[in-house]
Amino acid sequence: MRHLYLILVLIILTACASRAPEPAQPAILASPILKPFTKTPTSAQLPAAPDSSQTGLVITGRVTFYGVGIGDVKIHHSFAAYPGELTATTDSEGYYQSDFIFIPGDEMVTIWAEYEGCTFDPANEYWRHYHGFEERELNFAAIAVISTP
Numbered sequence: 001m002r003h004l005y006l007i008l009v010l011i012i013l014t015a016c017a018s019r020a021p022e023p024a025q026p027a028i029l030a031s032p033i034l035k036p037f038t039k040t041p042t043s044a045q046l047p048a049a050p051d052s053s054q055t056g057l058v059i060t061g062r063v064t065f066y067g068v069g070i071g072d073v074k075i076h077h078s079f080a081a082y083p084g085e086l087t088a089t090t091d092s093e094g095y096y097q098s099d100f101i102f103i104p105g106d107e108m109v110t111i112w113a114e115y116e117g118c119t120f121d122p123a124n125e126y127w128r129h130y131h132g133f134e135e136r137e138l139n140f141a142a143i144a145v146i147s148t149p
Contacts, residue, residue, distance in 0.1 A: 055104060057134045059087065060097040063113055063120070065142040069094020073115045073142075077101060080108040087111070105131050113140040 063073040071092040078084035088096040103109070112124035120140040 054100070054102065055131050055133060056100055056102045057109065057129060057136065058098055058100055059111060059136050059138055061095070061138040061140065063090050063094045063096070063115075063140045063142060065118075065144070070115060070118075070142055073113050073140075076112055076114060078110045079103070084110075084112075103129055111136075111138055113142075115142060117145055118142040119145055 057077075059075070059077075061075075063070050063075075069090065069092070071090055071094065073090040073094070073096070074086055075088040075090070075096050075098070076084045077087045077098075087101065088098045090096045107129050108126070109129045110124050110126045113120045120142055122140065125136075125138045
């Protein structure tokens, strides 16, 4: 009987030793404000790919209010010496993608979001576009403006 007990213990120890313990997973806290850009547009939603010899820009992104997408937000662009133009409008989930924006050379680019009753973080994105094709993801978080009478 004692031999049977020892054999059983050895079997259990062997089984336990062959399986490494799994490391503890760190807790991942969900943020209601910051969410990654995860929507993948279908091919029907994507604009035609520009010729590689074209110079310019395509922007994509999402506009949210505490992590929830906002539809009908207007996304605008302007260049250093030109007034702003409507570039895209967000869908019902807050996602947008511009058509190809032709830029003939080096240019200072500003992109901003516009929606009645809101300001945005960031207020705008501003950078120097160098000659060539560029894709950028620009996300904006809406901040409600409370007006007092």
